[in-house]
Amino acid sequence: MKIGVYGGSFNPPHLGHVRAAQACKRALGLERVLVIPASIPPHKQMASGSATAMERLKLTQLAFSQLPGFAVLDMELRREGKSYTVDTIRALKEQYKQGEMYLMMGTDMFLSFQDWYCPEEIAKNARLVCFSRYDADAKNRESLLKQADTLEAQFGERPVLLENDCFDISSTEARRLLRFGIAAPYLPEAVLREIEAEGLYGVGENDKGLSFERLKDVSLALHKSSRVPHAIGVCETAREMAKKYGADETLAARAGILHDVTKALNAKQQLLLAEKWNVDLTDFERANPQLLHAKTGAAAAREIFGECEAVQSAIEWHTTGKPNMTKLEKIVYLADMIEPNRTYTGVEAIRAAAEKDLDEGVLLALERTIAHLQEEGFAVCEDSVRARAFLLSERKSS
Ligand code: FE
Ligand code: FE
Numbered sequence: 352m353k354i355g356v357y358g359g360s361f362n363p364p365h366l367g368h369v370r371a372a373q374a375c376k377r378a379l380g381l382e383r384v385l386v387i388p389a390s391i392p393p394h395k396q397m398a399s400g401s402a403t404a405m406e407r408l409k410l411t412q413l414a415f416s417q418l419p420g421f422a423v424l425d426m427e428l429r430r431e432g433k434s435y436t437v438d439t440i441r442a443l444k445e446q447y448k449q450g451e452m453y454l455m456m457g458t459d460m461f462l463s464f465q466d467w468y469c470p471e472e473i474a475k476n477a478r479l480v481c482f483s484r485y486d487a488d489a490k491n492r493e494s495l496l497k498q499a500d501t502l503e504a505q506f507g508e509r510p511v512l513l514e515n516d517c518f519d520i521s522s523t524e525a526r527r528l529l530r531f532g533i534a535a536p537y538l539p540e541a542v543l544r545e546i547e548a549e550g551l552y553g554v555g556e557n558d559k560g561l562s563f564e565r566l567k568d569v570s571l572a573l574h575k576s577s578r579v580p581h582a583i584g585v586c587e588t589a590r591e592m593a594k595k596y597g598a599d600e601t602l603a604a605r606a607g608i609l610h611d612v613t614k615a616l617n618a619k620q621q622l623l624l625a626e627k628w629n630v631d632l633t634d635f636e637r638a639n640p641q642l643l644h645a646k647t648g649a650a651a652a653r654e655i656f657g658e659c660e661a662v663q664s665a666i667e668w669h670t671t672g673k674p675n676m677t678k679l680e681k682i683v684y685l686a687d688m689i690e691p692n693r694t695y696t697g698v699e700a701i702r703a704a705a706e707k708d709l710d711e712g713v714l715l716a717l718e719r720t721i722a723h724l725q726e727e728g729f730a731v732c733e734d735s736v737r738a739r740a741f742l743l744s745e746r747k748s749s
Pocket of ligand 2: 610687
């Protein structure tokens with residue numbers, strides 16, 4: 352009997368997991384697929400706000416148990432200590448003496464297989480199968496083939512490289528989408544219902560009127576980790592500028608920490624959010640998805656965090672600027688351009704201008720952005736052009 356073994360943290364299980372497992376089952380003609388949630392994955396720390404092991408088990412059962420040929424096992428959750436694949440394979444070998452085992456994994460796990468605990472024993476007892484989980488995995492083809500060669504030379508059997516269609520979603524992303532209330536297209540229906548009913552992953556929490564510290568935590572958890580320093584930089588810079596130029600420091604800090612809160616979402620997800628919250632989008636914004644996060648970020652500030660209009664509009668205009676901006680809008684726009692992590696050519700001149708005069712700083716930042724977009728052959732947003740003209744005409748009349 353051909354048996355597939357599919358382990359993972361399933362935090363939460365989503366359609367990417369389900370589709371990949373089904374593709375494996377079909378392609379290899381597996382009679383059974385054993386889905387095994389890990390208690391403490393040895394490869395990674397569990398993200399904060401995760402569901403407990405028992406909740407993940409239940410979600411995994413809801414995701415897979417109804418599918419013909421699939422079974423969810425709790426063996427790793429019952430075992431003491433960390434989950435090691437080799438222990439699981441050993442136990443399954445005992446149970447399915449005649450079974451021919453296929454260990455299913457995504458590309459990142461496959462590429463690091465040598466670093467697992469006891470890889471020889473695993474490879475001796477199960478054929479390795481690598482499937483794609485993300486569209487980007489296809490670009491990895493060469494390194495996957497190389498890894499297959501290496502593993503074949505080392506362990507004597509060639510791993511199976513599956514060329515499957517992907518449903519592009521990760522658990523990290525799924526948790527983010529749950530928080531924004533747009534996870535439905537990415538999760539099995541029963542999984543979503545359970546998460547909502549049990550209030551897992553922060554779903555259904557009231558995030559309105561949070562203290563700054565709490566707002567910061569919730570906001571940063573929704574960012575990609577690589578973007579966290581930028582969000583903190585904008586927050587601190589906006590707070591300092593508010594103090595210097597006599598604006599509300601609290602509002603500047605709140606707008607700063609939230610300004611990119613939806614930036615981690617891709618274009619399709621931005622559009623889902625815009626639709627959910629009835630955000631009006633211009634044709635220009637639809638054609639330039641990198642601008643959408645300003646609009647959806649402002650809507651998130653309103654819908655999720657219950658922030659005031661001043662904060663919402665500072666977020667809304669932080670990417671393009673517009674004519675006749677409020678002090679807070681100027682501050683957040685400028686802080687986004689000059690926070691300490693920014694390193695582009697010309698940033699020092701903008702910092703120096705911002706130090707002397709808020710409007711001069713904004714004007715220089717607008718000029719730099721417009722020139723840069725033109726040099727790179729990108730369309731320039733009309734709002735930025737009008738913002739620059741407005742500041743120039745004000746300068747003349749003063
Ligand atoms: Fe931004
Ligand atoms: Fe930003």
